[in-house]
Amino acid sequence: MIIYLDKLPAFGSMKFEGEIPPEKLDLDDDKDIELLSGLKYDLKVQKFETELLVQGKISLDVATQCVRCDCRFEETIEIPKFCKSYERKEIKNEELDLTFELREDIILVFSLHPLCSEECKGVCTICGKDLNKYECNCSHESEDRWSELDNLDIK
Numbered sequence: 213m214i215i216y217l218d219k220l221p222a223f224g225s226m227k228f229e230g231e232i233p234p235e236k237l238d239l240d241d242d243k244d245i246e247l248l249s250g251l252k253y254d255l256k257v258q259k260f261e262t263e264l265l266v267q268g269k270i271s272l273d274v275a276t277q278c279v280r281c282d283c284r285f286e287e288t289i290e291i292p293k294f295c296k297s298y299e300r301k302e303i304k305n306e307e308l309d310l311t312f313e314l315r316e317d318i319i320l321v322f323s324l325h326p327l328c329s330e331e332c333k334g335v336c337t338i339c340g341k342d343l344n345k346y347e348c349n350c351s352h353e354s355e356d357r358w359s360e361l362d363n364l365d366i367k
Contacts, residue, residue: 213314215257217264217306225258228268237315245322248273248286251314255294264308267295272318276326280334281342289321 213232220226231250239247255268271290278285296313333343338350 213253213310215264215266215308215310217259217300217303217308220257220259222259225256228253228255228257232311232314236311239315239319244276246275248275251318253294253314255310260300262300264298264300264303265295266298266310267293270294270314270318274322276323278328278332279325280327280332281344282335283328283342283344285326285328287326289318291317291321 231252233250234247251272253270258265269292271288273288275286335342336348336350339348341348
């Protein structure tokens with residue numbers, strides 16, 4: 213997304229809405245995340261004497277795997293209050309490409325531990341059944357591997 217400073221009004225602001233195509237985001241390396249859309253933006257740009265202020269909302273629709281139950285699910289990653297300021301003297305040729313900044317900010321809010329829901333029960337560690345869909349009769353007594361440490365007498 214390129215902003216041409218000479219197209220901005222001298223006073224006030226200008227609105228930019230659109231979508232950056234998935235191939236321009238350069239997120240193909242991550243096999244855990246599938247982009248379902250481009251990066252959507254709804255931004256307001258204000259030109260001041262010494263700086264350019266960009267603020268608004270950005271979002272991206274993705275599909276990923278739940279780390280508990282391994283099911284594939286879709287979610288929208290959103291930054292409702294995107295805000296960046298740029299010194300005008302650092303902007304070359306009176307044009308500012310925001311693609312990299314928008315991409316980096318959306319990456320920062322990707323979950324490192326994606327869950328299909330907060331209530332996800334995961335899978336049984338013994339039989340592997342999805343505990344969100346099925347009940348299992350496995351004995352989970354061996355789950356408390358660290359209980360012997362409670363018997364240590366440390367003074």
